[in-house]
Structures are given as C-alpha cells and as structure tokens.
Amino acid sequence: MESEAQPPSEALLSVRDLRIAFDGxxxxxxxxxxxxxxxxLAIVGxxxxxxxxxxxxxxxxxxxxxxxxxxISPDLSAARGRRISLVPQDALSALSPVHPVxxxxxxxxxxxxxxSRAKARxxxxxxxxxxxxxxxxxxxxxxxHEYSGGMRQRAVIAMATVNAPEVVVADEPTTALxxxxxxxxxRLLAERREAxxxxxxxxxxxxxxxxxxxxxxxxxxxxxxxxxxxxxxVLDHPxxxxxxxxxxxxxxxxxxxxxxxxxxxxxPAPGTPAPGxxxxxxxxxxxxxxxxxxxxxxxxxxxxxxxxRWEELPHPAADLFLQERRPA
Amino acid sequence: MxxxxxxxxxxxxxxxxxxxxxxxxxxxxxGETLALNGPSGCGKSSTALAVLQLxxxxxxxxxxxxxxxxxxxxxxLRPLRPRIQPVFQDPYGSLSPRHRIRDAIAEPLxxxxxxxxxxxxxxxxxxxxxxxxxxxxxxxxPHELSGGQCQRAGIARALACEPRLxxxxxxxxxxxxxxxxxxxxxLADLQDDLGLGYLFICHDRxxxxxxxxxxxxxxxxxxxxx
Ligand code: SF4
Numbered sequence: 001m002e003s004e005a006q007p008p009s010e011a012l013l014s015v016r017d018l019r020i021a022f023d024g025x026x027x028x029x030x031x032x033x034x035x036x037x038x039x040x041l042a043i044v045g046x047x048x049x050x051x052x053x054x055x056x057x058x059x060x061x062x063x064x065x066x067x068x069x070x071x072i073s074p075d076l077s078a079a080r081g082r083r084i085s086l087v088p089q090d091a092l093s094a095l096s097p098v099h100p101v102x103x104x105x106x107x108x109x110x111x112x113x114x115x116s117r118a119k120a121r122x123x124x125x126x127x128x129x130x131x132x133x134x135x136x137x138x139x140x141x142x143x144x145h146e147y148s149g150g151m152r153q154r155a156v157i158a159m160a161t162v163n164a165p166e167v168v169v170a171d172e173p174t175t176a177l178x179x180x181x182x183x184x185x186x187r188l189l190a191e192r193r194e195a196x197x198x199x200x201x202x203x204x205x206x207x208x209x210x211x212x213x214x215x216x217x218x219x220x221x222x223x224x225x226x227x228x229x230x231x232x233x234v235l236d237h238p239x240x241x242x243x244x245x246x247x248x249x250x251x252x253x254x255x256x257x258x259x260x261x262x263x264x265x266x267x268p269a270p271g272t273p274a275p276g277x278x279x280x281x282x283x284x285x286x287x288x289x290x291x292x293x294x295x296x297x298x299x300x301x302x303x304x305x306x307x308x309r310w311e312e313l314p315h316p317a318a319d320l321f322l323q324e325r326r327p328a
Numbered sequence: 329m330x331x332x333x334x335x336x337x338x339x340x341x342x343x344x345x346x347x348x349x350x351x352x353x354x355x356x357x358x359g360e361t362l363a364l365n366g367p368s369g370c371g372k373s374s375t376a377l378a379v380l381q382l383x384x385x386x387x388x389x390x391x392x393x394x395x396x397x398x399x400x401x402x403x404x405l406r407p408l409r410p411r412i413q414p415v416f417q418d419p420y421g422s423l424s425p426r427h428r429i430r431d432a433i434a435e436p437l438x439x440x441x442x443x444x445x446x447x448x449x450x451x452x453x454x455x456x457x458x459x460x461x462x463x464x465x466x467x468x469x470p471h472e473l474s475g476g477q478c479q480r481a482g483i484a485r486a487l488a489c490e491p492r493l494x495x496x497x498x499x500x501x502x503x504x505x506x507x508x509x510x511x512x513x514x515l516a517d518l519q520d521d522l523g524l525g526y527l528f529i530c531h532d533r534x535x536x537x538x539x540x541x542x543x544x545x546x547x548x549x550x551x552x553x554x
C-alpha cells in the first residue's frame with residue numbers, strides 16, 4: 001500500500017506489507033496501515049478476512065505455527081500490558097477463574113509499576129470503579145464467575161486500560177453481547193480510551209460498531225485491504241464494491257420490501273485465491289483486469305481504495321445487489 | 329378470524345427454582361412472522377424450546393393447528409413434531425459432523441417412513457436446490473461448507489419434514505454479514521411460497537424491523553410490549 005497522507009512520524013504504529021501464513025497458505029496477504037495517536041481505527045471484515053490475525057500480530061500473540069513477513073514498528077509486543085493491551089472477545093478467557101478480579105488487576109499494576117501491594121490494590125479498586133462496577137471494593141474480591149457477562153467485559157476493559165497503554169486492541173469486544181449492552185461496552189471503551197489517551201484498534205464485523213465509534217475504518221476482504229479512510233465518509237459513500245455491497249445488505253439501509261440487496265456467494269477460503277481480485281466472483285461490476293490482476297490500494301476520493309473500477313461504482317449502489325427472486 | 333397456526337397462552341417455563349418464562353401469550357398465523365425480541369436471559373429462547381416441546385412447560389397452553397400440545401404424551405406428540413421445525417443459531421451444531429449433507433437431509437424422511445429409494449435422492453437434490461445450494465454439496469460434510477451454506481443445508485433439512493411452523497432461533501446471528509442478507513431473502517421466499525409461520529427469535533432490532541410482521545418484546549420472562 002502507498003504511504004498514507006500523514007507523515008510516518010505521526011504514526012504510533014506503522015504496519016507495512018504484513019503477511020501471515022499457515023502451512024504456506026496466506027491468510028493476510030500484504031497489508032499496510034498506520035495507527036495514529038489517540039485515534040479509533042476500526043478494522044472490519046468477515047471471518048477469514050484476516051482482521052483478528054492482524055490484531056494478534058500487533059500484540060505479538062499469533063499462534064506459534066504462523067509465519068509472518070513485513071514490518072510492524074515499533075514492535076510493542078514485548079511491552080504487552082504496558083504499552084499495548086488487548087480486550088478480547090471472550091472476557092472469561094482473559095481472566096483467571098481462580099483469582100479474585102481485584103487481585104488480577106493489582107497484579108497487572110505491579111507488573112509495570114513498583115508500587116506496594118496496598119497501593120496496587122487501591123488502583124485496582126479505582127479502576128473497577130471507573131468502569132462502573134457497583135461497590136467496586138466488594139467487586140474486587142469477587143471471582144470472574146460471580147460477575148455477569150457485561151460486568152466481566154467491564155472488568156476486562158479495566159484491565160486493558162489500568163496501565164494507560166498507548167494502544168488498546170479490542171478484538172470483537174461486543175460479538176457476544178446484545179444490542180443495549182453492546183452500545184454500553186463500546187461507549188465505555190471509548191470513554192476509557194479517551195481518559196488514558198490511548199489509540200484504539202477496534203476489530204469487528206459489525207458495521208454499527210464502526211458508525212459513531214471510529215475515526216477511520218480499514219475494510220479487509222480475503223486478507224487484503226479493500227478500503228481505508230475516514231469512517232463516516234466510507235460508510236456514507238463507499239467506493240469499493242465490497243464495502244458498498246456489505247453496507248447495502250444491512251437490513252436498515254434496505255429499501256422497504258422483504259428482499260434485501262445481498263452479495264451472492266461466500267467469501268473465498270484462504271489459499272484458494274483465483275488470479276485477479278479476490279472479490280471478483282461476487283462483484284457486480286467485475287470486468288477485464290478484475291479477473292487477471294489483484295488491485296493495489298491507491299489514493300481515491302480522499303482515501304485508499306483497492307479496486308480497478310471504483311469509478312464505475314454508482315452511488316447509492318444498492319440496486320446492483322438486488323438478486324433475482326428464485327423461482328419456487 | 330381464521331384459526332391461528334400457533335396460539336400460546338399463559339406459558340410458564342421453569343428450570344428448577346428459576347422461572348424463565350412467566351405467563352407469556354401470543355398467537356401466530358400461517359404465513360406470518362412474529363419476532364420475539366429482548367436481551368439475553370429474557371426468556372425468548374426458553375419460549376422457543378417450549379413451543380418446540382423440547383422443554384415441557386410448567387404451565388399454560390401451546391396450541392398448534394388447534395391441538396393443545398402440553399397435555400400430549402411423547403408418543404402422541406411424535407407425529408406432530410415434524411410440523412414444527414427448529415433452525416438454530418449455530419449452523420454447524422444442528423447437523424451431525426460425521427454425516428454427508430444429503431444423508432442429513434434424507435434422515436427425517438427416513439425416520440418418518442417417507443423415504444423411497446427411487447425418488448428419495450431426487451427429493452434431496454430438489455431441497456438443496458430450493459435453498460440455493462448446488463446439489464453437488466450433498467456429498468460434503470458440514471465442516472466443508474461455509475456458515476451460510478451450512479445454515480441453508482439446515483433449512484433444507486427442516487423443509488424435508490414438510491413443516492408448517494419454523495422456530496428460527498437467531499438463525500442469522502452467527503453468519504458473516506455478507507451472507508446474512510441472502511439467508512434472510514431465502515427465508516422470505518420460502519414463507520411466501522409455502523405459507524410457513526415463523527417464530528423468529530433475534531436480538532438484532534434492525535433485522536427484526538426488516539423481517540418480522542410483528543414483534544413482541546420480552547424481559548425477565550414476561551412480555552413487555554407487542
Ligand atoms: S477490482 Fe474489479 S472485481 Fe474487484 S472489487 Fe473492483 S470492480 Fe470488483
């Protein structure tokens with residue numbers, strides 16, 4: 001990908017030509033982006049798009065059998081818990097079941113700061129208070145299983161922000177939650193991030209989580225960047241056919257009537273890329289070069305777009321994705 | 329008013345001392361989609377299990393095509409069960425991982441004694457086609473399908489029973505966004521063509537607003553609006 005509009009010195013983290021493979025099969029196939037100070041960068045994509053692997057790479061938490069190339073600078077993985085931290089999808093997995101929540105937070109505090117046990121403990125309670133755990137002193141003594149799902153997620157957010165890291169990576173933090181609680185968790189994440197001055201990398205498949213919560217969005221498809229730009233502009237006027245189709249197929253933006261615009265087919269399995277654009281089999285405007293050459297991200301309409309034919313995409317594009325009704 | 333396909337009155341479902349559903353009533357006509365909406369733990373899935381008679385209610389009535397189900401014995405229920413079919417959230421969980429897709433779809437036909445070796449395979453192929461899957465997928469096992477394809481196969485299996493009512497418990501919640509709309513479109517087509525009633529459990533309000541004719545809200549085991 002070309003360098004972004006901002007000079008590199010502005011970036012907190014720079015990822016360049018990241019590739020992640022398993023058994024010679026590339027799941028992330030050349031990805032470049034920056035994380036800027038204090039920004040919320042959403043990485044959206046479907047399962048298999050490579051978004052979670054990318055997040056894990058930032059944290060140095062890839063599975064052992066992964067082969068990577070490209071650069072992530074600076075490498076913060078050695079400072080995990082201090083300069084970069086994770087809010088995982090499954091809060092239970094992030095907490096030890098056999099220690100009280102407050103002890104775990106206090107241990108996290110003491111892992112980076114030389115403070116007395118009592119002081120670490122006090123910070124732990126304060127951290128729980130800040131994420132809205134009622135009666136935090138008592139909450140600190142409770143075990144994770146005594147917390148409700150929503151409270152656990154709050155505790156994990158407290159854990160991820162207690163040491164004021166520069167980058168918080170949230171990997172599908174709301175997938176397991178329903179509407180109301182999802183918004184609460186996103187608001188809390190935004191609030192805590194703001195308070196500690198961290199950047200947030202929000203990995204999600206949920207476009208609703210992007211709107212109103214992210215400054216910029218990076219859309220991934222089949223391990224490649226499709227579109228990267230200001231979140232509101234990308235959501236309001238997508239330039240890549242995949243982004244446009246995905247947004248058009250969300251129930252809310254559908255025209256009234258029972259049939260939704262829909263993308264045909266399914267995302268490709270890793271390791272099966274045909275030559276050309278990975279989205280071509282599903283793309284309503286694919287033609288010519290789409291079937292032979294993988295598009296590289298280029299500056300277009302104030303963002304990066306990886307599409308040979310982005311100028312041909314109408315706006316709105318929903319009609320392109322209306323499918324013929326199948327005969328009974 | 330024509331007779332309701334499903335009529336639930338004062339339903340109570342208990343798990344030991346916990347009352348998950350506490351006096352819920354609603355009715356659903358053929359060809360209609362009624363959504364049950366609410367936060368997790370509100371009792372919507374317990375209501376679904378009670379309608380399917382997979383969890384016997386502690387009180388109230390579940391009337392399906394005019395017959396009261398809660399008072400029936402397991403034996404009396406058996407011939408009615410195929411007519412109320414579930415489609416669950418996890419598309420892989422509802423198909424046996426060891427069986428080929430075509431065997432999974434043939435199974436209900438065989439169980440009901442409606443399998444004929446001469447036309448059976450063609451029926452299975454027809455069902456696969458009906459849900460938008462190439463019949464060649466019949467040779468595959470669930471893990472060789474994508475989530476969306478697998479959910480379509482699950483719907484084909486439900487259709488093999490010739491149901492009147494589908495209980496759809498978060499049927500698109502675990503699907504990738506780009507395949508979700510296609511599955512919702514399929515369900516809409518099937519309803520139009522077959523006049524199925526849908527009890528549609530879903531926590532996504534945007535999906536509910538788009539897909540359901542009516543919605544009732546549940547909280548703490550009770551209906552709060554609708
Ligand atoms: S490059 Fe071609 S196939 Fe790929 S998204 Fe653009 S138009 Fe569609």
